[in-house]
Amino acid sequence: MTVLKITGEKKDKDLLLVKDLRGYYRGIFGVVHAVDGVSLQVGEGERVGVAGESGCGKSSFAQLITGTTTPLLHYESGEVRVDGYDIWNISPEVLRKKVKCELISYVPQAMLSSLNPIKKVKEFIADMFRERTGCSYSVKKVCEIATEHFERLNLDRSVLDLYPYELSGGMMQRSIIAISTMATPKLLITDEPTSALDVSSQKRVIKMMIDIQRKGIIKSFVCISHDLSALNQLCNRIVIMYAGEFVESGGNEDVIKHPLHPYTKALMDSLLPLERETKYKPLSSIPGVVPDLRNPPHGCRFRDRCEKRMEVCNVEDPPEIVKGKRMVKCWLYK
Amino acid sequence: MSSRVTLLLKNRKFQFLLGIVIVIIMLGIIGPFFTRDPLKIAGRIYEPPSSQFLLGTDMAGRDVFAQLCNAIRDSLIVGFIAGFSAVGIAILIGAVLAYAGGVVDEGANVITNVFLVLPQLTILIVIASLLGKRSLIIVAILIALFNWPWMARSIRSQILSLKERKFVDLARISGKSDFVIVVKEILPNMLAYIFLVLIIGISSAVVIESGISVIGLGPTEGFTLGKMLNLVIRHEAAQQGKWWYFIPPGLILVIFTGSLLMITAVIDNVLNPRTREI
Amino acid sequence: MGELLEIENLAKLYISGYVWTEKKVAVDDVSFSIKKSEIFCLVGESGSGKTTIGNIVLRLLKPTGGKILLDGRDIYSYDKKTYWRKVQVVFQDPYSSFNFFYTIDKPLDDAFNLLENRPSKVERKKIIRTIFKKIGMNPDEIMGRYPHQLSGGQMQRILIARSFILHPELLVADEPTSMVDASTRVAVLNELLRLKEEEELSVLFITHDLAQAYYIGDRIAIMQKGKIVESGLVEEVIFKPKHPYTKDLIKSVPPLYEKWKL
Numbered sequence: 079m080t081v082l083k084i085t086g087e088k089k090d091k092d093l094l095l096v097k098d099l100r101g102y103y104r105g106i107f108g109v110v111h112a113v114d115g116v117s118l119q120v121g122e123g124e125r126v127g128v129a130g131e132s133g134c135g136k137s138s139f140a141q142l143i144t145g146t147t148t149p150l151l152h153y154e155s156g157e158v159r160v161d162g163y164d165i166w167n168i169s170p171e172v173l174r175k176k177v178k179c180e181l182i183s184y185v186p187q188a189m190l191s192s193l194n195p196i197k198k199v200k201e202f203i204a205d206m207f208r209e210r211t212g213c214s215y216s217v218k219k220v221c222e223i224a225t226e227h228f229e230r231l232n233l234d235r236s237v238l239d240l241y242p243y244e245l246s247g248g249m250m251q252r253s254i255i256a257i258s259t260m261a262t263p264k265l266l267i268t269d270e271p272t273s274a275l276d277v278s279s280q281k282r283v284i285k286m287m288i289d290i291q292r293k294g295i296i297k298s299f300v301c302i303s304h305d306l307s308a309l310n311q312l313c314n315r316i317v318i319m320y321a322g323e324f325v326e327s328g329g330n331e332d333v334i335k336h337p338l339h340p341y342t343k344a345l346m347d348s349l350l351p352l353e354r355e356t357k358y359k360p361l362s363s364i365p366g367v368v369p370d371l372r373n374p375p376h377g378c379r380f381r382d383r384c385e386k387r388m389e390v391c392n393v394e395d396p397p398e399i400v401k402g403k404r405m406v407k408c409w410l411y412k
Numbered sequence: 413m414s415s416r417v418t419l420l421l422k423n424r425k426f427q428f429l430l431g432i433v434i435v436i437i438m439l440g441i442i443g444p445f446f447t448r449d450p451l452k453i454a455g456r457i458y459e460p461p462s463s464q465f466l467l468g469t470d471m472a473g474r475d476v477f478a479q480l481c482n483a484i485r486d487s488l489i490v491g492f493i494a495g496f497s498a499v500g501i502a503i504l505i506g507a508v509l510a511y512a513g514g515v516v517d518e519g520a521n522v523i524t525n526v527f528l529v530l531p532q533l534t535i536l537i538v539i540a541s542l543l544g545k546r547s548l549i550i551v552a553i554l555i556a557l558f559n560w561p562w563m564a565r566s567i568r569s570q571i572l573s574l575k576e577r578k579f580v581d582l583a584r585i586s587g588k589s590d591f592v593i594v595v596k597e598i599l600p601n602m603l604a605y606i607f608l609v610l611i612i613g614i615s616s617a618v619v620i621e622s623g624i625s626v627i628g629l630g631p632t633e634g635f636t637l638g639k640m641l642n643l644v645i646r647h648e649a650a651q652q653g654k655w656w657y658f659i660p661p662g663l664i665l666v667i668f669t670g671s672l673l674m675i676t677a678v679i680d681n682v683l684n685p686r687t688r689e690i
Numbered sequence: 691m692g693e694l695l696e697i698e699n700l701a702k703l704y705i706s707g708y709v710w711t712e713k714k715v716a717v718d719d720v721s722f723s724i725k726k727s728e729i730f731c732l733v734g735e736s737g738s739g740k741t742t743i744g745n746i747v748l749r750l751l752k753p754t755g756g757k758i759l760l761d762g763r764d765i766y767s768y769d770k771k772t773y774w775r776k777v778q779v780v781f782q783d784p785y786s787s788f789n790f791f792y793t794i795d796k797p798l799d800d801a802f803n804l805l806e807n808r809p810s811k812v813e814r815k816k817i818i819r820t821i822f823k824k825i826g827m828n829p830d831e832i833m834g835r836y837p838h839q840l841s842g843g844q845m846q847r848i849l850i851a852r853s854f855i856l857h858p859e860l861l862v863a864d865e866p867t868s869m870v871d872a873s874t875r876v877a878v879l880n881e882l883l884r885l886k887e888e889e890e891l892s893v894l895f896i897t898h899d900l901a902q903a904y905y906i907g908d909r910i911a912i913m914q915k916g917k918i919v920e921s922g923l924v925e926e927v928i929f930k931p932k933h934p935y936t937k938d939l940i941k942s943v944p945p946l947y948e949k950w951k952l
Contacts, residue, residue: 106419131871132842247736276735277898281942285952304872307944311952334946348873350901351946354929357905363877367841578786581750582849585779586800587771600791686855 092159092266093298094143099156101142107373112138112151114322117398120265125288127309130319131345133368136302137187139319143300144184145173153226161264178209183263184295187270190250193242200224200238203257210261212324214311227260230293231286248279252286261293266290266299274307284311306349310334315403318342321368321379328404338406340384378409386410416604416683426678429671436668440488443481445641450478450635461656468656471647479640480660486548486634490621493552495614498559501608505560506567507594510575527561533623540629551624551631555617563609570605574598604683608676615672622665637661694761694892695747695860701755702742716742717753718916723861727890729882731903731924734913735939740896745866748779760860775804778858782865788837794832794848801852821854825881836886844851850862850881857889864896867895879906900943904928912936 096118103110112135120126130136141147143158145165158165162182165173204220215223225235237245237253245253251271259266271287272280288311290296301312309316310330317327318339326339337343344364350356366383369375373389378384378391388409396409420426448454453473454465461468467476509517536554540546574580575598583593599606618637624630625638626645640661644650648660702717717739723876724730732740747758749765765773781787788794798818802808809817815833822829825847834873839844846866853861863882867875882908885891897903903910904924911921912935920933931937944950 131873181692277900277939277942278735280944281950284944284950288952306872307946310946311944311950332948345873348876349946350875350899352901352904352906352928352940352943353947354925356901361876361880361905363843363875363880364873578781578783579789580795581748581781582779582787583789583800584750585748586797587774587775587804588800597789597791601789 091122092119093122093124093161094118094300095157095159096143097157099139099142099155099158101138101147102152102154102329103138103150104152105150111322111371113142114371114374115156116319116322116324118317118324118327120298120300122264123291124298124315125291125313126298126300127313127316128300128302128319129304129306129309129316131304131368133371134319135322135371136304136319137269140184140186140267140300140302144182144267145177146184146186175212179212179261181263182267182333183258183261185254185266185271186256188274188311190247190274191256193250193254197241198239198241199245199253203238203260206257207260224257224260228256230295231256231287231289238406242251243404246279247273248282251275251279251283255283255286255290259290262295266296267302268299271300271301271303272305278333280308284308287312306334306345307351312321318345322371322374323376323379323407324398324405325380325408332404338404339380339408340386341380344383420679420682423678423682426675426682429675429678432667432671433675436484436664437488439481439587440484444478444485447478447481448475449583450474450482458652458654458657467660468654470643470657471649476657479635480664482635483637483640483661484664485616486631487621487636487638489548489634490552490555490631490636491614491618493549494555494559494617494621495610497553498556498563498617499610500614501556501560502567502609503599503606506564506596507571510568510571511565511590521565521644524561524565527558530558532558532620536624537622537627537629540624544632546630546632548631548634548636551621552617555620556613558620559613559616563613567602567606568608570602571598574601604679609678611672611676616671618665619663619669637665641665693723694726694728695894696759696762697722697743697747697756698758699756700743700745700746700753700758702739702751714885715916717746720756720913720916720918722896722911722921724892726859726892727886728908729886729893729895731895731907731910732913733897733900733903733910733939735898737915737929738913739916740913741864744779744862744894744896746776746888747860748862749773771804775856776858777860777862778853779858780846780849780861780863780866783869784842785837785847785869787849790837793834793837794840794845796836797849798852798855801855804856807882817850818856821851824854825851841871841874843870843878846870846878847881850878850885853885853889853891858891860892860894861885862894862896865898866887866895867902868897868899875902882906900928900940944949 096116098114099113101113103112108257113268116139128136128139138151141151142153147153153166160177161180163177164178200221203224204217207220207223208214211217221238224238228235233252233256237249242250255268255271258344268287268372272283275283277406287299291299301309304379314330315327316330316333317324318341319325320341326333326337326342333342334346337346348361348363350361364383369379375381376395377393378396381387381391384391390409396407396408397412398405399411451474454475455467455469455473457471457473459465459469465475465477467480470476470479509520539554543550567634571594580593580597583597621630622638622641625636626641628642630636630638644658644661698721700717700720704714704716706712720743732743734740736925742751746753749770760768760776789796795818799814802814818833819829822832826846827844832840832844832848867878870878879902886893891931895903895906907924910924910927911918912927912933913919913936920927920936922929927936928940931940
């Protein structure tokens, strides 16, 4: 995989810099190339979305950039720099103290069942806060900090005194996001923050995440989701992931309304926005299946399902073509 | 499913442990045919192990190795009968309760709780002292009576949770009766679980039987490892240093039940996709 | 009245506890009807009671009040097998709908159980093959496989194929696409549309996704906390909503082409 050149301003203040990252699952089933050479730059003040369908590797990507990988996922190669710290090449102590406690906050998928059911929310917050900041405040003191934080985000303070089972899904998700930003990390990474929620809760979560960033509590966030409509609201830049690679990225309007990569085009054609035209549009799904990542094919990974396939697609891995903020990984644009 | 079984069979730990268990079982099944009569006096008193007597002789001159093989056989008979019947009853009752629901289920829960709290060993001792003659089978059944409640409860929970899966609803909507659904849809999904419960049932039955036999209240017929230990204690073989006599029965007990229990851990480790080793 | 399915004053109450009882109202006085060859969408958020209604129509749950008529007769007046020949289902979770112990052929094979004259094994295999070809799936690649070897979308389409075996009059589709990838979702929905056109099938389409309901539906009913708050033709309810809850619901759907002003 070759990166032709990176034009466009390279911010010195890159909060997150990912270069040619690879991460594979190694197990008795073989070696799955879940994340196979992706690069990303996130500066301060940016809201980036990583979109893809199930199995594309986006959750694995989230694990790799936060330094918290599940047992079978291994970091293979590449650079991941968070505020300058190369997280895969520093001591575990620094990783834990500096990066995980101060710089990054990671909210994985399906966190709704992660709160201890026999402890009130405020006890959980106190534990977590003391861990992250290293100070030993009493539950009461942490509660005060939490209350202030919750009120800044327009969250009802009464949540603190409740038990997890008393909260609704939407309330719980917002509380978790609020809690994870209490120690003011610079970068927030969320995996499917809106997926398990009702539509009305989704809007509140989206609003809250944007608020958190606008109010300066965090500097940037990276949001991983399969829901492009939600990402359109949450982010100002979207990256499309397919079979372990980033195939396209750019501003929301560009990627959604003027997609370049055939996969992105096909994906946009299969979405169902709530508009009059939807009922009369000729919608089609993408034929074929995602390639088996235990044996990623040579050349372009989308070629078996692509209408515009060419000879070279079968043989050589397409280059990443970059123009300003736009990127597309396809032979069509060489 | 068969791929999971092959995975299990290839696992080194499993092969090792299974090997041990099979060797012991073989000793119990084949041993008695090839060894001398354990009750006949064949040599001098307390002879140490030799080529003639693999484990020497006991305080009356009887072949210890022959005794061991027979003891293994009878202990296994009790263990297997107790284990299988307990599991059988548990599946039946667990399934019925899972489907009955309501007051029946609640009532059964209360009864199970009572059973769980009862001191198994104590009650077995009392019953044993009341019964004059206790065959191997009767002892096995008595032990099973104490084991099936906790098994039924776990099996019931498993069935309850599987019952909520949509393929059960789909089977109902295809006109299948509840009985057919339990046998063909639910139980196949519980095979690994039932197997584990069975192993625990067998090993715990062997241990409990040894427990009551050591104090002389075990089966009046047959000769089990526990009864062998009972003789060992009564004749103070340990204090006299006759290691070939007092070590083997206890050792076999520990190795057998220990291996079985470790097998359950290995099975769980291998079949649970999240903890699978590379 | 000539309607396929008529639901009148349906109610479902859950009571827990024996002495101190707690009541939970899942379905509260719901009435609607479905015509032949029509796709009727029941839309609501979680807890609105829509799935409960689906399960009641399927005779998996007994209602605590109200009447349900299929072809003019009370649904409990039919014997089970006849009823389930007329009413079938596609559930939300394809991974739960298949028994992983058996191949994917099993649910299809089981469906034949409901027919009066069950064809022979060879016949059944032939019929299943033709149906797979009809829905655009290659039987050689699929038959004899285990569920974990297929994708969610493929599994759902196989479950929909059951309807081609039984030719039911009504299909209850409970969130059939929510666990399916966006790119195959449309294939599943188009399958349902084709069933409506070719087999004159009616569908009770239960979902929380307004856009899907709009794409596939003829009429729609919006549910909130066990009651229907608004219903009517899909174009009217979605683009000219009257009830405040409907309006709120529509406004909460994140648009794909515009940005909210937050």
